[in-house]
Amino acid sequence: MPINRNTYGKTQIVEHLLAKQISGDSATGPKVAVLNAFRTGVSISACLIFKGLVSELVLYDEDADLVEAEAEDLSHAAVFHGNPRIVATNDLSDVKDALVCVLTCRCSNSAKDDEVQCKVNRVKLQVSKIKQYAPNCIIVIADEPVDLLSYVAWKTSEFEPNKIIGVGTMLDNVRLRSLVANRLKNQIRASDVQSFVVGQAGCNSGK
Known part of the structure; x- marks a missing residue:
């Protein structure tokens, strides 16, 4: 199975975004749902649990056996x-x-x-259900093409724009900061590099 180089970067970005949106702990925190129990979804779920940000975490996937196995591991x-x-x-x-x-x-x-079409179709289906069952929630899009999928989620949900959050170019930005630090032979830390990547998320960022 190929390594997904985006998984951990996306996880930290989503955790950073959610930490600003929610407050509480494992006793009083909110209910959060993570849709699709694959690499990124499971990694995000683990991070939310380890950070103590949720009182209830719902992990969804069409594959019942997969989601049961991943949820059991998380519960341990x-x-x-x-x-x-x-x-x-x-x-x-x-x-x-x-x-x-x-x-x-x-x-x-x-x-x-x-x-891309498969992802668009999945977002449409899943967001239509979210609209039905959790009409007051915030939707976070943590997949590419993030701009397109965020737009599809917004149009499908008919939520206010501030209820749809995409990771945007945040992952591209942290990659740039890391590259700059590496190019300077780590004379400075990546966390001390000030940069901002604009444009379409992905290979076209900054063009």
Whole structure:
């Protein structure tokens, strides 16, 4: 299985975004739903649990066996982090009343153009259910092409624009900061580099 170089960067960005949106702990924190139990979705789920940001985490995937296995693993780790409730499901109605829904997509067996269309179709389907069951939630898009998928989520949900959050070029920005630090032979830390990448997220960023 190929390594997904985006997973951990996306995870930290989503955690950073959510930490600004939600407050609480494993006893009083909000209910958060993470859709799709693949690399990024599971990594984000683990981070939210380890940071103590949620009282209930719903992990959704169409593959019932996969999501059950991943949720069981997370629940074992959660014992050391306040023991929040972990729900494994392949039923989107379980996102009911979630404060935040994080969307990642899994269309790994598709050609590039087909993959984009697959992701668009999944976002439309999942957001339509979110609109039905969690109409007051914030939707976070953590997959590429993030600008397109965020737009699709906004149009499908008919939510206020500030209820749809995409990771944008934040991952590209932290990569740039790391590259600058490496080019300078680590004379400065990447965290001390001040930069901002603008444009379309991905290979066209900054063009």
